[in-house]
Amino acid sequence: MRLRNKPWAEDRLNDFPQYVIQQPVSHKGKWHEVFGNDNPLYIEVGTGKGRFITEMAKAHPDVNFIGIEVYGSVIVAALDLLIEADVPNLKLLNVDAANLGDYFAKGDVDRVYLNFSDPWPKSRHAKRRLTYKTFLEVYEGILPDKGEIHFKTDNQGLFESSLKSISEYGMLLKFVSLDLHNSSFEGNIMTEYEEKFSSKGNRIYRLEAMFQ
Numbered sequence: 001m002r003l004r005n006k007p008w009a010e011d012r013l014n015d016f017p018q019y020v021i022q023q024p025v026s027h028k029g030k031w032h033e034v035f036g037n038d039n040p041l042y043i044e045v046g047t048g049k050g051r052f053i054t055e056m057a058k059a060h061p062d063v064n065f066i067g068i069e070v071y072g073s074v075i076v077a078a079l080d081l082l083i084e085a086d087v088p089n090l091k092l093l094n095v096d097a098a099n100l101g102d103y104f105a106k107g108d109v110d111r112v113y114l115n116f117s118d119p120w121p122k123s124r125h126a127k128r129r130l131t132y133k134t135f136l137e138v139y140e141g142i143l144p145d146k147g148e149i150h151f152k153t154d155n156q157g158l159f160e161s162s163l164k165s166i167s168e169y170g171m172l173l174k175f176v177s178l179d180l181h182n183s184s185f186e187g188n189i190m191t192e193y194e195e196k197f198s199s200k201g202n203r204i205y206r207l208e209a210m211f212q
């Protein structure tokens with residue numbers, strides 16, 4: 001993603017503590033207190049400008065959602081969407097996914113969504129892919145037993161390397177589509193990148209995988 005520096009982003013994120021989690025470490029093991037209910041918690045890692053997670057929160061009021069994004073200059077756009085939507089079941093978290101184990105205990109998170117993650121095509125950058133084994137370890141550490149990741153991308157190389165990484169990790173593939181938009185899958189919510197790349201004619205790949 002091309003980044004425009006927004007020096008004011010941090011102040012804006014701090015101005016909305018009702019939407020942007022300020023001290024995530026303090027919620028470890030007790031995230032239900034943040035939402036005031038015992039509903040399941042789904043997170044999107046690399047939420048970008050937040051369209052997917054905001055639309056998911058609107059469509060599923062009985063699920064709690066957190067959009068996680070490493071760049072403040074990007075997640076401020078998600079904050080604008082959340083302010084407009086004003087839904088109680090969505091929060092934002094401006095952290096690096098590599099550190100999620102510092103903020104979430106095993107079983108705090110019920111599902112991980114990865115959408116159009118940066119492909120990092122060069123093999124020397126493979127460790128930065130959000131489906132690399134070290135990130136799978138992080139997700140396994142915060143999901144319950146048999147927890148799931150749901151991943152979609154238009155990038156064939158990233159999809160193939162993710163299938164390999166997920167299989168080598170010993171996860172069970174529950175669903176694979178090599179052309180999501182021409183499949184029978186129902187309830188798809190488009191992300192910003194999905195709209196951009198599918199409108200150019202790119203195929204969308206999707207998988208669901210379960211830890212076991």
Ligand SMILES: C[S@@+](CC[C@H](N)C(=O)[O-])C[C@H]1O[C@@H](n2cnc3c(N)ncnc32)[C@H](O)[C@@H]1O
Binds near residue numbers: 049071096
């Ligand atoms: C290509 S964008 C896709 C955004 C959105 N999910 C979509 O589909 O439109 C990938 C996003 O993941 C974020 N990201 C990459 N690595 C991350 C990490 N380690 N932790 C959190 N976010 C990350 C990037 O900053 C970027 O905003």
